[in-house]
Amino acid sequence: MNRESVxxxxxxxxxxxxxxxxxxxxATRLDLPLAVLTSDNGQVxxxxxxxxxxxxxxxxxxxxxxxxxxVLDVEREPAPEALLESRNxxxxx
Amino acid sequence: MSFRGWYPLALSxxxxxxxxxGTRVHGSEFVIWRxxxxxxxxxxxxxxxxxxxxSFGFVRGDHIACLYHGWQYDTAGQCxxxxxxxxxxxxxxxxxxxxxxxxxxxxxxxxxxxxxxxAPPAPKLPVAAAALRSIFADCPAPLLVERVGLLxxxxxxxxxxxxxxxxxxxxxxxxxxIACVQPVADKESALHIVAMEELDAAQMxxxxxxxxxxxxxxxxxxxxxxxxEIAA
Numbered sequence: 001m002n003r004e005s006v007x008x009x010x011x012x013x014x015x016x017x018x019x020x021x022x023x024x025x026x027a028t029r030l031d032l033p034l035a036v037l038t039s040d041n042g043q044v045x046x047x048x049x050x051x052x053x054x055x056x057x058x059x060x061x062x063x064x065x066x067x068x069x070x071v072l073d074v075e076r077e078p079a080p081e082a083l084l085e086s087r088n089x090x091x092x093x
Numbered sequence: 094m095s096f097r098g099w100y101p102l103a104l105s106x107x108x109x110x111x112x113x114x115g116t117r118v119h120g121s122e123f124v125i126w127r128x129x130x131x132x133x134x135x136x137x138x139x140x141x142x143x144x145x146x147x148s149f150g151f152v153r154g155d156h157i158a159c160l161y162h163g164w165q166y167d168t169a170g171q172c173x174x175x176x177x178x179x180x181x182x183x184x185x186x187x188x189x190x191x192x193x194x195x196x197x198x199x200x201x202x203x204x205x206x207x208x209x210x211x212a213p214p215a216p217k218l219p220v221a222a223a224a225l226r227s228i229f230a231d232c233p234a235p236l237l238v239e240r241v242g243l244l245x246x247x248x249x250x251x252x253x254x255x256x257x258x259x260x261x262x263x264x265x266x267x268x269x270x271i272a273c274v275q276p277v278a279d280k281e282s283a284l285h286i287v288a289m290e291e292l293d294a295a296q297m298x299x300x301x302x303x304x305x306x307x308x309x310x311x312x313x314x315x316x317x318x319x320x321x322e323i324a325a
Binding site: 001028029030031051053054 | 141178180181182184185186187
């Protein structure tokens with residue numbers, strides 16, 4: 001099974017708590033381990049890893065975001081697997 | 094979910110293998126579907142992908158597929174195949190909540206409870222000889238139950254015994270009927286009616302007409318009650 005690990009940087013008019021809760025819910029639904037790297041009300045950086053199609057689905061879901069956030073830009077870059085292993089918050093949260 | 098226990102959902106006869114239908118209990122939506130081996134299933138009526146009602150979907154063998162994007166679910170509620178991503182190993186988290194199901198007395202029953210709860214014993218009813226019909230009425234379930242015992246149509250007067258709050262035994266014109274009560278929503282209800290004796294079409298007709306008259310009577314009574322409430 002193919003795997004990839006990705007760092008996403010979502011920026012826009014974000015309520016960080018709301019956006020991260022939304023991202024956690026979607027990661028749990030997609031069975032993707034997730035780590036929150038940085039967050040403020042302008043940008044949230046997350047790392048996720050898993051099957052590429054599921055990572056793409058996570059990208060799409062978070063691009064829409066919750067009702068109280070407007071995502072204006074998404075940067076995506078490969079993440080070292082070790083980063084996710086060391087920062088993984090686990091799933092089902 | 095604010096309700097617990099076994100609820101009648103449909104006549105067994107009305108859900109043929111390979112078909113699905115939607116229903117509600119206290120306003121919550123459920124899909125009833127029957128696989129090609131005859132097993133009945135009661136699930137939340139919502140595809141985890143985009144929320145489409147699974148009752149609009151297609152049953153294929155022992156899977157049900159969502160009408161919207163074709164996601165396929167096995168009898169455990171687990172998504173097994175996503176057509177847009179044929180090579181994907183679908184995560185175990187993509188699953189539809191499902192409920193215990195039983196068929197008793199010619200009726201499909203669903204048991205609604207929290208996942209951790211043990212399901213109470215399924216209703217025990219004698220094997221029905223004939224499925225009469227289901228009626229769906231725009232009135233609360235308690236009113237429909239009340240009107241069963243009060244409705245006299247052309248001298249056909251029922252004698253009603255309450256077996257429990259969802260099962261009535263109705264003796265009507267020499268026949269014994271079992272009427273199972275489904276509270277569909279606050280002001281909607283259903284009765285799934287079976288007969289304990291073998292009946293031919295000619296014998297069923299007056300009983301079916303009585304059931305239709307019961308629906309009209311209960312709905313009329315509910316409308317008049319609503320008008321009285323406004324007028325008061």
